[in-house]
Amino acid sequence: MEIDYLIIGQGLAGSLLAWELIQRDKKVIIVDNNRLNASQVAAGLINPVTGMRFVKSTDVDTLLPSALDYYQNLSLYFKQAFYIEKPMLRLLRNDKEITACTKRFKDSQYKNYLAEIVPTSTGINASHGILKQNNTGYLLTSPLLEALKSYFISLNAYIKTELHYDEISLSPTLQWKNFKPKQIIFCEGHSATQNPWFSVLPFQLVKGEIITALSKHVIPQSILNYGHWFIPLDNHQFRTGASFDRDNINSNISDEVKTKLFESLQQVYPTLTVEQVIKHQAGIRPTTQDKMPFIGQHPHHPEFFIFNGFGAKGSLQIPWHCQNLADKLLNNQTIPQSSNINRYYSLFL
Ligand SMILES: Cc1cc2nc3c(=O)[nH]c(=O)nc-3n(C[C@H](O)[C@H](O)[C@H](O)COP(=O)(O)OP(=O)(O)OC[C@H]3O[C@@H](n4cnc5c(N)ncnc54)[C@H](O)[C@@H]3O)c2cc1C
Numbered sequence: 001m002e003i004d005y006l007i008i009g010q011g012l013a014g015s016l017l018a019w020e021l022i023q024r025d026k027k028v029i030i031v032d033n034n035r036l037n038a039s040q041v042a043a044g045l046i047n048p049v050t051g052m053r054f055v056k057s058t059d060v061d062t063l064l065p066s067a068l069d070y071y072q073n074l075s076l077y078f079k080q081a082f083y084i085e086k087p088m089l090r091l092l093r094n095d096k097e098i099t100a101c102t103k104r105f106k107d108s109q110y111k112n113y114l115a116e117i118v119p120t121s122t123g124i125n126a127s128h129g130i131l132k133q134n135n136t137g138y139l140l141t142s143p144l145l146e147a148l149k150s151y152f153i154s155l156n157a158y159i160k161t162e163l164h165y166d167e168i169s170l171s172p173t174l175q176w177k178n179f180k181p182k183q184i185i186f187c188e189g190h191s192a193t194q195n196p197w198f199s200v201l202p203f204q205l206v207k208g209e210i211i212t213a214l215s216k217h218v219i220p221q222s223i224l225n226y227g228h229w230f231i232p233l234d235n236h237q238f239r240t241g242a243s244f245d246r247d248n249i250n251s252n253i254s255d256e257v258k259t260k261l262f263e264s265l266q267q268v269y270p271t272l273t274v275e276q277v278i279k280h281q282a283g284i285r286p287t288t289q290d291k292m293p294f295i296g297q298h299p300h301h302p303e304f305f306i307f308n309g310f311g312a313k314g315s316l317q318i319p320w321h322c323q324n325l326a327d328k329l330l331n332n333q334t335i336p337q338s339s340n341i342n343r344y345y346s347l348f349l
Helices: 012-023 060-078 095-105 141-154 189-194 255-268 314-331 341-347
Strands: 002-008 028-032 083-085 088-091 114-118 130-133 137-139 158-160 180-186 206-215 223-226 228-232 237-241 274-285 294-297 304-308
Touching: 002 012, 012 028, 012 141, 012 304, 012 314, 060 083, 060 141, 060 314, 095 114, 141 158, 189 274, 189 304, 206 255, 223 255, 228 255, 237 255, 255 274, 294 314, 294 341, 304 314
Parallel strands: 002 028, 002 180, 028 158, 088 223, 180 304
Antiparallel strands: 083 137, 088 130, 114 130, 206 237, 206 274, 223 228, 228 237, 294 304
């Protein structure tokens, strides 16, 4: 069967790209092995100002409106809320942080993102004060991926299977099983490190664990950021995480990490009592060495593209980039240099 695009991976990257191309009347097939992926585990946080120096994320002024618009349109289509906007309270840890963020208040470029510094908030242990941030929130990635999966299934556009790279033939025509796509777009998240055509790209994978739990008492309704974070899902249910581990790249969960996450939460929110752990999950972030996405065309096989490397910022970055990649595929629009894999073409032999 002749199709336009074969997309490998139904994480957030593959799903939004497939959705985008289908909206543009392209014939798309999306293949996924149905394993628990980073997108389902992710907290989905969007936090425009991060780090010890309180710096705006790269291109956030462009990426954020695009992401909010995209999720809003998906919500309208599926009649379901996917993006939950909530203020974030960032606990300041020392005088250096107070100085760094006070400096940002004087910079007009930060006015949409930083609200004020307050001494503390009810029940929260904040010795150096709290920075209130605006334009923050989280994406409900699992329900979004479920909704999109059902949509792809309804179009006969979803295949649940493991794609083995040696099943792809390049000549006489590009083919996988009985599909003859014009192009194949690889969106396999961290598994791209096994991809024979793109594994040379400098990924720097980071494992993360995250916990969903229930509290006996009513919990605060802001996102808390204290090195780790706390996200209220309703009046009693919350998520906390995520750990950050570059050395053990696997999907195992550990009691040691769980204890650490709860200890760190207990320090900032001493009165919180955990009644039940609902879920403890681990995932692997497809992070890259230069912290920028890996998007573009293979230098020797123009029929192969990659759409990957969204690290810890997939919710913010993927909507804008999937539209840009669709523009590249359909109208030969350029991919921004900072995320284009042509910056690494010298690594491809
Ligand atoms: C603990 C944790 C917390 C995070 N928190 C946040 C956050 O707060 N905010 C944020 O924006 N991001 C966060 N992230 C990062 C976010 O998850 C990623 O940026 C994003 O989800 C990556 O999506 P993806 O589609 O590239 O990869 P994935 O979601 O991993 O999807 C890849 C898909 O490809 C499939 N696949 C791979 N190989 C094959 C094959 N050969 N055949 C068939 N299918 C295949 C996989 O099974 C998977 O379904 C977090 C990640 C983790 C692990």
